[in-house]
Amino acid sequence: MGSLNPPALPAVDFSEPNLKPGSQGWGSVKFQVRKALEDYGCFEATFNKIPIDLRKAIFKGLEELFDLPLPTKLRNISKKPFHGYVGQYPQVPLFESLGIDDANIPEKIDSVTNLFWPEGNPSFSTTMQSFAEQLSELDQIVRRMIVESLGLDKYLEEHMNSTNYLLRAMKYKGPKTTETEVGLSSHTDKNMVTILYQNQVVGLEVETKNGEWITVKPSEDSFIIMIGDSLNAWLNGRLHSPYHRVMMSGNEARYSVGLFSVPKAGYTIKAPEELIDEEHPLLFKPFDHVEFLSFYYSEEGQRVQSALKAYCGV
Numbered sequence: 539m540g541s542l543n544p545p546a547l548p549a550v551d552f553s554e555p556n557l558k559p560g561s562q563g564w565g566s567v568k569f570q571v572r573k574a575l576e577d578y579g580c581f582e583a584t585f586n587k588i589p590i591d592l593r594k595a596i597f598k599g600l601e602e603l604f605d606l607p608l609p610t611k612l613r614n615i616s617k618k619p620f621h622g623y624v625g626q627y628p629q630v631p632l633f634e635s636l637g638i639d640d641a642n643i644p645e646k647i648d649s650v651t652n653l654f655w656p657e658g659n660p661s662f663s664t665t666m667q668s669f670a671e672q673l674s675e676l677d678q679i680v681r682r683m684i685v686e687s688l689g690l691d692k693y694l695e696e697h698m699n700s701t702n703y704l705l706r707a708m709k710y711k712g713p714k715t716t717e718t719e720v721g722l723s724s725h726t727d728k729n730m731v732t733i734l735y736q737n738q739v740v741g742l743e744v745e746t747k748n749g750e751w752i753t754v755k756p757s758e759d760s761f762i763i764m765i766g767d768s769l770n771a772w773l774n775g776r777l778h779s780p781y782h783r784v785m786m787s788g789n790e791a792r793y794s795v796g797l798f799s800v801p802k803a804g805y806t807i808k809a810p811e812e813l814i815d816e817e818h819p820l821l822f823k824p825f826d827h828v829e830f831l832s833f834y835y836s837e838e839g840q841r842v843q844s845a846l847k848a849y850c851g852v
């Protein structure tokens with residue numbers, strides 16, 4: 539028998555103006571973050587720092603970006619899989635995506651903008667810069683709360699310095715049929731933490747530990763925060779990294795944009811000894827994220843159920 543209420547993600551409110559480490563509000567939000575990430579690996583964060591004008595500019599920018607001719611979009615090439623232009627895949631024909639590496643560095647956003655619009659597009663560039671800046675603040679708040687709540691304060695600096703930011707824009711065309719179609723296949727993220735923001739078209743689904751799919755319906759003010767495999771491994775499995783997918787129906791396009799904190803090349807992801815004991819034996823051998831990604835995109839990596847377990851599971 540199904541439950542009466544459709545399952546929903548936990549919601550955590552980050553809009554308190556004085557949300558500072560050590561304050562009472564901080565302690566209570568930290569507790570909710572930890573609980574949500576243990577149980578679901580994901581939650582909806584309310585964070586009212588994105589003014590309406592910025593919100594509108596983001597979606598206008600995403601439309602302009604994906605409306606560019608394909609050869610222009612293909613100028614965005616990255617050495618790392620899934621960081622440049624991705625699209626025109628027969629398995630996921632509705633999906634297209636464009637990434638900007640090191641999105642916390644304004645010049646990087648400028649240089650990718652200039653690739654697409656050689657005559658410049660300052661409105662696009664400044665919109666994406668301020669969006670990345672606001673969201674990287676949220677990423678750092680959440681990661682600090684996680685580190686503190688697991689008693690790993692002595693690793694805080696190392697952990698915060700272990701990542702870069704990838705900003706990635708996604709478009710999913712409406713399938714324009716009565717059927718629901720796969721926009722993006724089920725997967726776990728491979729990075730540390732993902733923050734997603736989307737227009738009003740629903741489509742993201744997150745799987746619970748019981749195998750139920752939650753349809754995510756964020757408000758205009760909310761972001762979806764999700765744990766990736768790298769953080770799951772670093773924390774020796776203490777937090778869950780959920781499977782999720784995008785399912786599309788109807789005519790309207792879904793636009794989303796994600797800020798992904800991604801381990802730097804050369805940084806070894808190795809669980810702190812404080813998280814390993816008899817009750818919690820080591821789950822994953824130390825690994826490098828770039829090498830893990832190469833495995834994930836190999837034939838074997840695509841075939842196995844969990845690339846993380848197959849790659850470095852103990």
Ligand SMILES: O=C(O)CCC(=O)C(=O)O
Binds near residue numbers: 708727736794
């Ligand atoms: O579009 C979305 O909301 C989800 C995208 C996603 O799962 C991903 O890029 O890894």
Ligand SMILES: [Fe+2]
Binds near residue numbers: 725
């Ligand atoms: Fe994802």
